[in-house]
Amino acid sequence: MKKIIFKLFLFLAISFFVFLSYLLIFANGKADSYYLRFTTKKQSSLILGSSRAAQGIIPSVFNNSNFYFSKNIYNFSFTVNDSRYGKIYLDAIKKKIDTTQTNGLFILEVNPLSISTGLQNIDDNPDFFRENNNFLHCLKNMSSNPNFEYLYKFMPSPYARMVIYNILSKFEIKSDGWLEISIPMDSATCEFRKKIKFNKYLDYFSSNMFSQNRLNSLDVTIKYLMKYGKVVLVRLPVDTIMLKMEDTYMPTFNEKMIDISKINNVQYLDLTPMSKDVLTTDGNHLWKESAKLVSNVIKYKLEYN
Amino acid sequence: MLFNSIEFLIFLPIVFFAYWLFFSKKEDRRNIFLIAVSYLFYGWWDWRFLFLIIVSSFLDFYIGKNINKTENPSKRKLLLLLSICFNIGMLGVLKYFNFFIAEFIAFSNLFGLNVNEITIKIILPVGISFYTFQTLSYSIDIYKKKIKHTDNIFAFLAFVSFFPQLVAGPIERAKSLLPQFSQKKEMNYPLMSDGFRQILWGFFKKVVIADNLAPNVNYIFDNYETLPASMLFIGILFFAFQIYADFSGYSDIAIGTAKLFGFNLMTNFATPYFSRNIREFWYRWHISLSTWFRDYVYIPLGGSKVNKFRQAFNIIVTFTISGLWHGANLTFVIWGALNGLYYLPSIVLKSKKHKNIVAYNKIFPSIKELFQMMFTFLIVLITWVFFRAETLTDAFRYILNMLNISNFGNVFKEIYLMTRNLDYIHVVVITIALPVMILLEWLQRHKKHTFDIGNYNSVSRWTSYIILTTIIILFGNFSNNEFIYFQF
Numbered sequence: 001m002k003k004i005i006f007k008l009f010l011f012l013a014i015s016f017f018v019f020l021s022y023l024l025i026f027a028n029g030k031a032d033s034y035y036l037r038f039t040t041k042k043q044s045s046l047i048l049g050s051s052r053a054a055q056g057i058i059p060s061v062f063n064n065s066n067f068y069f070s071k072n073i074y075n076f077s078f079t080v081n082d083s084r085y086g087k088i089y090l091d092a093i094k095k096k097i098d099t100t101q102t103n104g105l106f107i108l109e110v111n112p113l114s115i116s117t118g119l120q121n122i123d124d125n126p127d128f129f130r131e132n133n134n135f136l137h138c139l140k141n142m143s144s145n146p147n148f149e150y151l152y153k154f155m156p157s158p159y160a161r162m163v164i165y166n167i168l169s170k171f172e173i174k175s176d177g178w179l180e181i182s183i184p185m186d187s188a189t190c191e192f193r194k195k196i197k198f199n200k201y202l203d204y205f206s207s208n209m210f211s212q213n214r215l216n217s218l219d220v221t222i223k224y225l226m227k228y229g230k231v232v233l234v235r236l237p238v239d240t241i242m243l244k245m246e247d248t249y250m251p252t253f254n255e256k257m258i259d260i261s262k263i264n265n266v267q268y269l270d271l272t273p274m275s276k277d278v279l280t281t282d283g284n285h286l287w288k289e290s291a292k293l294v295s296n297v298i299k300y301k302l303e304y305n
Numbered sequence: 306m307l308f309n310s311i312e313f314l315i316f317l318p319i320v321f322f323a324y325w326l327f328f329s330k331k332e333d334r335r336n337i338f339l340i341a342v343s344y345l346f347y348g349w350w351d352w353r354f355l356f357l358i359i360v361s362s363f364l365d366f367y368i369g370k371n372i373n374k375t376e377n378p379s380k381r382k383l384l385l386l387l388s389i390c391f392n393i394g395m396l397g398v399l400k401y402f403n404f405f406i407a408e409f410i411a412f413s414n415l416f417g418l419n420v421n422e423i424t425i426k427i428i429l430p431v432g433i434s435f436y437t438f439q440t441l442s443y444s445i446d447i448y449k450k451k452i453k454h455t456d457n458i459f460a461f462l463a464f465v466s467f468f469p470q471l472v473a474g475p476i477e478r479a480k481s482l483l484p485q486f487s488q489k490k491e492m493n494y495p496l497m498s499d500g501f502r503q504i505l506w507g508f509f510k511k512v513v514i515a516d517n518l519a520p521n522v523n524y525i526f527d528n529y530e531t532l533p534a535s536m537l538f539i540g541i542l543f544f545a546f547q548i549y550a551d552f553s554g555y556s557d558i559a560i561g562t563a564k565l566f567g568f569n570l571m572t573n574f575a576t577p578y579f580s581r582n583i584r585e586f587w588y589r590w591h592i593s594l595s596t597w598f599r600d601y602v603y604i605p606l607g608g609s610k611v612n613k614f615r616q617a618f619n620i621i622v623t624f625t626i627s628g629l630w631h632g633a634n635l636t637f638v639i640w641g642a643l644n645g646l647y648y649l650p651s652i653v654l655k656s657k658k659h660k661n662i663v664a665y666n667k668i669f670p671s672i673k674e675l676f677q678m679m680f681t682f683l684i685v686l687i688t689w690v691f692f693r694a695e696t697l698t699d700a701f702r703y704i705l706n707m708l709n710i711s712n713f714g715n716v717f718k719e720i721y722l723m724t725r726n727l728d729y730i731h732v733v734v735i736t737i738a739l740p741v742m743i744l745l746e747w748l749q750r751h752k753k754h755t756f757d758i759g760n761y762n763s764v765s766r767w768t769s770y771i772i773l774t775t776i777i778i779l780f781g782n783f784s785n786n787e788f789i790y791f792q793f
Binding site: 001004014152158159161164 | 311318325326492494497513517730731733734767770771774775778779780781782783
C-alpha cells in the first residue's frame with residue numbers, strides 16, 4: 001500500500017508540476033480575453049463597463065503619470081453581453097474590489113445597451129437577465145494565480161490552444177487589465193468590419209429595450225463604489241454612424257445619465273462629441289491610438305474639473 | 306457518473322483507498338462495499354433507475370438458484386422463460402416500444418389502415434442493454450448447465466452492478482467474472498500498474514481523439530447536403546475513428562479500473578481496424594457483445610452446424626438483431642444486416658480464420674495484407690454511415706453524395722471553411738494525435754492493450770506516463786462529452 005501511495009503521489013506531483021509550469025508560461029493575456037483579469041489581486045481603483053471600456057480606456061495613461069490620483073487603476077470591463085449593469089456585475093465587482101482602501105477611482109463606462117434588456121424580458125425581470133449564468137456569476141474566486149476555477153469552468157479545452165494563441169493572437173490583456181487589439185487599420189478592412197458591426201448592433205437595437213432595473217442597478221453600483229472612492233460616468237466616443245443608431249435607439253440616454261449623476265453627485269463625461277475625431281477598429285471600439293487620446297482626455301477632465 | 310468527469314476523478318481514489326484499507330479482506334464486506342459504490346456511481350446519473358438493476362438482479366439470482374435446484378425440464382424451461390421475458394420485456398418496453406409502434410403504424414398506413422399514433426415518453430436508463438444481457442447470460446448458462454448458480458447474493462449483486470463495466474460493458478459472463486467476487490483479494494502491484502496504464506490510454510483515446518473528432522464529425526453530418534464528396538469521405542473516416550476511440554477508450558478505462566480492484570475483465574477491442582477481412586473484424590470489435598450474440602443467438606439457431614443456406618440465414622438474423630440492440634432505429638438494423646451480408650462470403654468461400662494478428666512478428670504488413678486491411682476498412686466505413694445517420698434517408702443520401710466524384714471539391718479549402726465555422730484547434734489536435742494513435746496501436750497490436758509497457762525500464766515507463774498525461778491535459782477536450790455507447 002505504501003508503495004502504491006508513494007508512486008501515485010509522485011505521479012500526481014510531477015503531472016501537477018508540469019501542468020503548473022505550462023500555465024505559468026502560457027496562461028497569460030494572450031491565452032484568453034478574460035482570464036488574466038481573474039488572476040490579479042483585489043483592486044482599489046477600477047475601470048468598469050463593456051468592451052468599449054475594455055479596449056478604449058487605458059489604465060497606464062492614468063498610472064504612469066503625475067495624475068493627482070496616485071493609486072493604480074485596473075480595467076475590469078468585459079462585454080456588452082456579460083457586464084451590463086445589474087446584480088451579477090455588481091457582485092463580481094464586490095469580489096474584485098479591495099475594501100480596505102477608500103480613496104479609489106472608479107470610471108464607469110456607460111452606453112445605451114449597458115442599461116437595456118432583451119425584448120423578450122417583457123417584465124424587465126432581473127431573473128431573466130442574460131448574464132445570469134455567465135462566468136461573472138459562476139466564478140467564486142476572482143483573484144488567484146493560476147485561477148484553476150476559471151480554467152476548469154470557462155477556459156475552453158484543449159488547453160494547447162494557449163500556445164497557438166500566444167503565437168497568433170491579435171489581442172492581449174495587459175497586466176493592468178487593458179485589452180489591446182492589434183489588427184490592420186487600412187480603410188477597406190475597417191469598412192468591412194464596420195459593416196458587420198453595424199448590422200450586429202442593428203440586431204441588438206431591434207431586440208433590446210431600456211431597462212429601469214438596470215438603471216437602478218447602475219445607481220446601486222455608483223452608491224456602492226462611492227464608499228471606496230471617487231466615481232465618474234463616461235460615455236465613450238464611437239463612429240458617427242454608430243452614434244446616430246444609438247441616439248435613435250435611446251434618445252434620452254444622456255438625460256438619464258445626467259439625472260443619475262446629479263442624484264449621486266458624481267461627474268458624467270459625455271465624450272461622444274469627440275466621435276468625429278477618433279478612429280475605431282469596427283465602428284464600436286476605439287483604436288488603441290485613439291484610446292490613448294481619449295484616456296488622456298478623461299484624465300485631463302478629472303484633473304481640472 | 307462519467308469516467309471523463311471531475312466527479313469520477315474524486316470518486317475513484319476515495320473508493321480505491323477505502324476498498325483496500327477497510328473492505329478488501331472479507332468477502333461479504335468487500336462485495337457490499339462494491340455494491341454500494343456501484344449504486345452510487347449509477348445513481349449519480351439518475352437514482353430512480355437503480356430499482357431496475359436491483360429487481361433484475363434479484364430476479365435472476367432466484368431464477369438461477371431454482372433452475373439449478375430442479376431437474377424437471379419443463380420447470381427449468383419455464384424459469385428460463387421468465388428470466389428472458391422479464392429482461393427482454395424490460396428492454397423492449399424501455400428501449401423499443403415507441404420504435405415498434407411507429408413502424409407498425411407506418412406499415413399499417415401502407416395498407417390504407419388508419420392507426421392512431423400512440424407514443425409514451427420514456428427515458429432510456431443508461432446501461433440497460435448491457436446489464437440485462439449480463440444477467441440473462443447467467444440464467445441461460447445455468448439452464449445449459451455450463452455454470453452452477455451462486456448462493457451468495459452479495460457476490461451476485463456485485464457481479465451485476467460492478468461499476469467499471471456497469472453502463473457500457475464489457476458484457477461479462479458469470480463464468481469468468483462471478484467467481485472473482487468470491488476470490489481472496491490482495492494488492493497485486495503489477496496488475497494495478499497495468500490497470501493504471503490502461504486507464505491512461507483509455508483517457509487519451511476518449512478525450513484527445515474521440516472528443517476532438519466529435520465537433521468535426523457533427524459539422525460534416527449536419528451539413529452533408531451542402532458539402533462536397535471529399536468532405537463526406539473525411540466525415541465518415543473521422544467518425545470511424547471517433548467511435549473506435551470513444552468506445553474502446555471507455556473499455557480501456559473500465560478494464561483498467563477493474564484491475565485496480567483486483568478484477569480481470571475480458572478484452573473488448575483488439576485493434577479491429579487492422580483486420581484482414583470482416584470475419585476477423587468481428588473477432589476484434591466489441592468482442593464481449595459479438596461473442597454474446599454468437600453464444601446466445603447464433604449457436605442456438607444452429608450456428609455453423611447446418612447447411613450453408615441456413616447458416617447464412619443465421620448470420621443475417623444474428624447481425625440484424627445485434628444492430629437492433631444498438632438502438633431503436635432502422636439505421637441500426639440496416640447497419641447490422643449489412644455487416645451480416647459482408648460476413649457471408651467468408652462462409653461461402655470457407656475462408657480460414659486468422660489465428661495471428663496481421664504481420665505477426667514483423668513491423669510492416671505484406672502488400673497483400675495491406676490491401677486486405679484497406680479493403681476491410683473501406684467496407685466497414687460504408688456501414689458506419691448507417692450507424693451515424695439520423696435516418697435511413699440521410700444515410701443513403703450521404704453515401705450517394707459521397708460517391709458523387711464530380712462534386713469532389715477542394716479538400717483544403719473545405720477543411721479551412723470547417724475550421725472557421727468550428728474551432729480550428731480540434732483539427733490541429735487530430736492532425737497530430739490521430740496518426741500517433743494509429744502508429745502506436747500498430748506497433749503494440751500484439752499486446753493486451755496499447756499502453757502495455759510494463760516490461761520497459763522505469764525511466765522509460767515514467768517518461769511515458771508523464772508525456773501521455775501531459776498530452777491528455779493539454780490536448781484533451783473536456784467539454785463533458787458523453788460516451789457514444791451510453792445511448793445503447
